[in-house]
Amino acid sequence: IVEWVFADIGAMSAGAVSSGIYPTDSASQVLYLCEDSKTVFIFVEDEEQLDKVLSVRSRLPLLRKVVVIDTTGLQRFNDPQVISFEELCRQGRDYAKANPRAIEHRLDEIDPASVAILVYTSGTTGKPKGAMHSHKGLVYQMRALQSLLATTPEDERMCFLPLCHIAERSGGEFAAVLSGARLNFVEDPNTIAENVREVSPTFMIAV
DSSP: OHHHHHHHHHHHHTTOOEEOOOTTOOHHHHHHHHHHHTOSEEEESSHHHHHHHHHHGGGOTTOOEEEESOOTTOTTOOOTTEEEHHHHHHHHHHHHHHSTTHHHHHHHHOOTTSEEEEEEOOOTTSSOOEEEEEHHHHHHHHHHHHHHSOOOTTOEEEEOSOTTSHHHIIIIIIHHHHHOOEEEEOSOGGGHHHHHHHHOOSEEOOO
16 A cells, blocks of 8 residues: 555655564564564554554553554544554644754765665564665665666556565565656455556566
8 A cells, every 4th residue: 555655765764764564464473573673663554453563562662653544443442652644644744844854854864874674584494584675775776677677657567565575665666766657556466457457557576
């Protein structure tokens, strides 16, 4: 979903390290990944994913806020640690209005050699390990990809792998940001064929 991209780019632009969690991960896996990455802010898609975080948050002392993208079913839910994505955006707009150069200052402070994202291994040979990717490393990868498989703002990309998968994260999300190509998202894993017919993408990435 597009909010995933906003949260990802926003975190990196603020100088934070962004890390993804698969929606199929269990609560115990969420706990491990958040502990290992020292997570302080976590974005969840909906009530189902929120429940996983809430079930383990007592063991995550560094966790400060949980941001929920789709608040359907949570209208009467009230928790000072949980806010909606919409509310976060509102707070961000207010902050940007009061501090018009805050984003530029934060970007200027980022060391290109510092870690931008953590991508966790599948854990088939032990506990998942976070692979560290720097800002300059990601930029180098995207420029290299663009030189081999160039896309333009006229291109239509189709994103159907989970965005925490390094292939879609880099070859889909980041490549689209660099080239300006339109990034389309499948509605559901079961509607890939239908969505491809609707969008007629000029570029897709798959494993």
